[in-house]
Amino acid sequence: MFVNITSSCSNNAVKTMADFNGPSSLNDTNEICRLLHDLVESLKHVAKETDNTSFGDQRLLDIVENQDTLLDYQKGEIEFWEKQEASFVDTPVVNVISEIMESEHSVLIIGEPGIECPFETYQKEWDKLRVLDPYKYCSLFLCVIYNGIMKESLFDIYNENSAKNKLVWENIFEICVINRGTSKIKIKTILDSMIGTYVMKIGHKYRVIHDQMFDFMCCYFGNEDAMVRCILRYSDIRVFNQRTQLESINKQHGKFTIMISKKHEKEYFERIKCDLLLGNLNHCFYNTQMKYKKYRTSFVKILKSIDDKILITQMYQKPKNPSYDRHTDYSFETEGPLIKSCLRGYYDICQYFISKNIDLKKCDSKYTLLTATCDGGNEMIVQLLLDKGSDVNQMDDKGSDVNKVGIYHQTPLTAACEEGNEIIVQLLLDKGGDVNQMNWKEQTPLSVACSKENENIIQLLINKESDVNQADVYEKTPLTLACKGGNVKIVKLLIDKGSDVNKLLIDKGCDVNKVWRNSKTPLSAACIGGNKNIVQLLIDRGSDVNLVDANGSDVNQVNDKGNTALTMACKYRNEKIVQVLIDNRSLVNQVDDTPLTSACNGGNKKIVQLLLEKECDVNQIDGKGVTPLMAACSGTRFHIFGDRGSEKIVQLLLDEGSDINQPEEVRLTRFDDMKQTPLTAACSGGNEEDSTATLRQRKGG
CATH class of the missing domain: 1.25.40.20 (Ankyrin repeat-containing domain)
Structure with a gap:
């Protein structure tokens, strides 16, 4: 278990169980004292940053600073702390630290802040694990291979996938320099021992303890050739798609991205081909590099190596489990590869798919192809689809209807207006797009364009006599x-x-x-x-x-x-x-919600003054039974921007003769339900010192 005393540690301050030659070395009194001293210094720093330390807490820290005193009077002092400062001893933080210190699996990392980043600290620790505990080292690598989640069923020798995974595991064991015949149960036992440090167990799954730890693991194991090759061959497709990037793409990448060098590119694309043959075309569109044209060019080359029958079948297939990533757009998640290409504007891929003479009407989608393309905003794909139809307003076996409404109830023209793409709007209008056809909200393209404030598109639509x-x-x-x-x-x-x-x-x-x-x-x-x-x-x-x-x-x-x-x-x-x-x-006295009441709620003195200068009735009750004075005093639920209560506005109203007593004939309101007068409203409005004093002065009290 790691105890990170600071967010970063120095090279000389990392102490592990390996340094102590096993847990028994912690029995050395001087070493314990030194470690406790460093621990308390860090706790003092935390206390200083988070809260004012009580007298008892300070005494506790002073005692711990004196190592000899702590050892001589340990039992007595602990009893004293428990009696006098139970609130400190019983805090969750202290309990957790106690459990960590007593654990035989703990690794204490101490040091000065700001000298070394956490990743470098873990990197050095894992380098030591590789030599001293290769089985734990291998278990960490397996976490990377399985995208940070390992199901208990992986360790079941009777599981139907056990035999299929056997060769993969044996190869991984060999790369980690442990016995190829290592029992899966042994790996499970090691994972159990790492719960709370590197992993947590939720139900029947082991998960890497947090996202940053998984980032560190991917980066660490992605820096060695042998591990990289293993990742390319055997890793979960999500690791492959989201954690790796080709160096040859020469694009910006994350700090912990696994970079694939030129010498491993062949294996990289072999993995993609293998996935395509297994029917995973849909998954390929989640690759983080798909947005780069250079990558897509290489991807299309792989597509061309796949038999048309295998490829065409997959073009229409929607993902079986659409919740691929919580950050992915839902409409993109739930669609098949052809629609995905249109939504993302991948002209090169769309062109190749359409060149296979596929049935444009066959797509089982919430979109029409043309609407998806207008949503994606690629003019060349729009033109490509329009060129496939002889009658753009009639669906045929090769045509795309520019007015067809998809299940999302968006027409191609409203989708183009939504995206603000003037070129696509012009293309659709030239092909006979209906400027008055409405989407599911009964919005015409003109309404959509007005909501998006696109002057040029609005002009185009008006020129076509949009209503x-x-x-x-x-x-x-x-x-x-x-x-x-x-x-x-x-x-x-x-x-x-x-x-x-x-x-x-x-x-x-x-x-x-x-x-x-x-x-x-x-x-x-x-x-x-x-x-x-x-x-x-x-x-x-x-x-x-x-x-x-x-x-x-x-x-x-x-x-x-x-x-x-x-x-x-x-x-x-x-x-x-x-x-x-x-x-x-x-x-100025229009009801139900009077302008003066609204101004008082809004808290703007100048507006109130303007209204009063126009002889606005300061005692006018609005449709909710609220007077301007009540609104100014409370300002709790009716205003939008103003501060709660304004003594200056109250003074203005009083100077103009506002009645400080709520009329008896007013119907109950949110204020009256609580029996509030302007005076009590002023108090609840947060200006007791000024507004209340002003009101009391007017009452003569």
Whole structure:
């Protein structure tokens, strides 16, 4: 067992059982004292960094510093510690350290911090294990071969795979210079002895104790030719795919990556060919080097050496166990090699697959090939698929329908707009892509493009007469999405793009006041987005800002949550937008959620001042039964950005005559349920010292 006193250790400070010539050497009193002294010094450092040491704890550490005193009075002092400082003695840390010190399998590593990295420490320890305990050394190497997880069934001589693995294990034993006939039970016994140091046991599996330890192991064993060859031949495919990299690729790699030199490349690609023959084409796409064109060129050469019948069958196969890696995209995980190639934009591989005259309709996928390719963003693959069909809007035995919706309910055009690829959008439009076909959210390509704020794609779609008023399943129009995004150019493009575009919007009745199902008008969305210019642009479209018509925006229109545009601007603390709305005669006392209450919740004194200057009613109760003063005092659940309570806002409200007593006729609210007055709300809001004092002063108490 390793006890890492610091994150790094010096060359001269590594002490192992080998140094002591076995556990019995720890009986040497002087050695124990020295080790305990070093241990306590480290514990003192930890205590200093983490907490203030109590008087009793300090006494404990002082006693341990005096080695002779510790030995002479050990029993008595321990009894004293247990009585006086039980909280210290019984901490989990002390218990763990005690168990470690008493273990015959422990290895204590001590030293000054910052001199040597942990990997180098383990490297030296494993070098010693290779000579002094080759069986443990071999067990560590087996952990690497099996990707850090070894099932108990591997050690069952009656297991059906036991005979198949026998030759592999014998070769590994020979490489580790132990008897080829070593019993698997012996290896299991060694793994059991390493539980808590290098491995942990969960159920019926031995696992390397943590990811960094496994990194160290892979790097250590990946630095020797004999071990590298063994890894290439016998390792779990995940180790092969994710832990190795060809030096010839000449690309950046991780610190602990196993680098494969030129002399081992033949064996590397032989392993890939072997996997392909075993039906593991899907696994090959998880290789970390697949993103490099140079690697894919070599990979395609291997594909060409495989019989077409074997290869074509695997092109469509989905993985049986899709949870390959928690970091992998789910849509990529669950698809077969052909779709994977499209999703990742691997043109060279797609080109080779398609050259085999495969059935493009045969793919059992949640994607269509074209949608997957648009998602992947490779223009050349899109063109390749389009060139395969005589009628791009009709699926045939060789064609790809540019309007076909996959199980993910995404059309090729909406997928291309989602990815923001202007070239692919143009390709699809040129082939007759439907600009008004909707995905599963009832979003048109234009809505998707507006949400992604891509001006060029929006222009392309408008030029193809995309419906600018089509609302999605959430009743968001392209204009509403553009307003929320805050892009002035896009909003102008939708509202005023010359005579044709203007005709398209105005004559077809583009309603700048269309309310979403989730309660926001375009003007409210613009207030949330915080762009003053867009707010002004929308207001400029209306002849009367207080009336709702086809061309005007009512700044006082209340949504189904009781929020006007002014209320939203107050909530989001945008002073300039509040001023624009007020200048356009927005009603400052509109309910349900009044602008003043929202401003008080938001904690912005300047906005509150603006509203008060417009004779806002300081005692106006909103639809929730909350007064501005109550909101300012509490500020607990209604504000979005502000600090909890604002004594300056409270003072403003009081100066304007705010009633400090909750009216009896107000219906129960979240505050009233707790019988709160503004005074108690001020206390709970976190400003007892200032807000409460102010309120008491006004009460005369």
